[in-house]
Amino acid sequence: MGTFEAPNTMQTCDVLIVGGGPAGSTAAWKLIRGGAKVIVLDKQRFPRLKLCAGWITPGVINDLQLDVQSYPHRLLHFRRIHFHWKGLRLPVSCVQHSIRRVEFDAWLLERSRAPVIHHNVRNIRVQPDGSFVVDGAFRCRYLIGAGGTPCPVYRSLFREVNPRVADLQAVTLEHEIEYEWRDPDCHLWFFDQGLPGYSWYVPKRDGWLNVGLGGFACQMKGSGRDIREHWAHLESVLGRKLAPRAKYDPRGYSYYVSSWLEPDHAQRFPWLLPHAQQGTVGEDKLLILATDLPGARCPEHVEVAAIALPRVSGRPATAHRRASMSEAIFRLAPSSILQLPFVRGRLALDRLTELAQRVPAYWLDLGTDLAEIPAHIAQILDEAEAAAPPPRADHVRTGLAGGGARG
Secondary structure, X not given: OOEEEOOOOOEEEEEEEEOOOHHHHHHHHHHHHOOOOEEEEEOOOOOOXXXXXXXXXXXXXXXXXXXXXXXXXXXXXXXXXXXXXXXXEEEEEEEEEEEOHHHHHHHHHHHHOOOEEEOOOOOEEEOOOOOEEEOOOEEEEEEEEOOOOOOHHHHHHHOOOOOOOHHHEEEEEEEEEEOOOOOOOEEEEEOHHHOOEEEEEEEEOOOEEXXXXXXXXXXXXXXXXXXXXXXXXXXXXXXXXXXXXXXOOOEEEEEEOOOOOOOOHHHHOHHHOOOOOOOOOOOOEEEEEOOOOOOOOOOOOOEEEEEEEEEEOOOOOOEEEEEOHHHHHHHHHHHHHHOOOOHHHHHHHHHHHHHHHHOOEEEEXXXXXXXXXXXXXXXXXXXXXXHOOOOOOOOOOOOOOOOEEOO
8 A cells, every 4th residue: 555745746546545444445446446536635544443333234345346255354243232231231243344443444445546644634625616725735626524523524614513412422541452352243232331332242353352342431530430431330340251361451442323414505605516516496485405413403494305326436427316215314314313322313213204105215326527516416406396295285495414515
């Protein structure tokens, strides 16, 4: 994998990706396969230590088009997950996988064949023509922020649009150790001893084990028990049977569960979506662009017209097709489920189901020619309007999901 220092002269590309983790490297891989010129920036050198349980689902395997037989690093298949709650244990048969992120992330980045430049992004400027200049060293037509919670793309362009919600700050402690585990299954404990979250035991191939816990910081603070106390309890649980005599030195980090976008953001920040100023939607219509966010608060006069479920196809042409109600719910639900300890999370899930029953959803398969996206969004809105039943007097005009744009 070629990693370079930041250049002395301006470099140009079609797409600049900030962050070389799985999201950034997979976007680079698919875009390059479609013919785009891509550069990846990351402030760390790979391979690098990444705190993470390292549990990946069959859906991740499929999305990454990963051939598990040819993957050259540690990958363990576990056949059962044990759910623990209030002293009860429920073993569930499954097919799930675990990896070590230090290996997995570096391999994905190398697979992408993208040039990777070691650079800590500090300044992003939006140009009059809609392009971006980063630190005076990189110019691109499209910019992807894939740097997680501290992502500089978020900090520069989206912090005002989508500020962090203090209630949704999660804190974690975890440790990945060399340990000859005996139980090859995954274990999850929910809300144990008042933890506003869950803890885990994830075995990995060739004698590695990841254990940890996470929960919402505000609820933890309100309970009077800090995260170290919860860690001590997890150690005692693990020490009884699963990992006796294991030695830990846990490290912590914090992140924010995705929140919502206001419906007028596309007008105030036109770089959010390419079609934002093209007038494809009337003032009383809203397109919900699903990005795994739990809610968009809409004024009373705005009606949700359609739900778009974007995904990168890697093919040159952009395409769209109708999605089922269940596909829309499963795509939008994860953040609402994470917020179930809050009343707003339960309400969001209820409202999400109601919205998916009422509003048509469409898969939006993004090709490498991003200029085609506005036309497909316009087509989605036209098809949704044609398919919509006549409005009822009691019609609820509200919206829910991640990010929207009005023309």
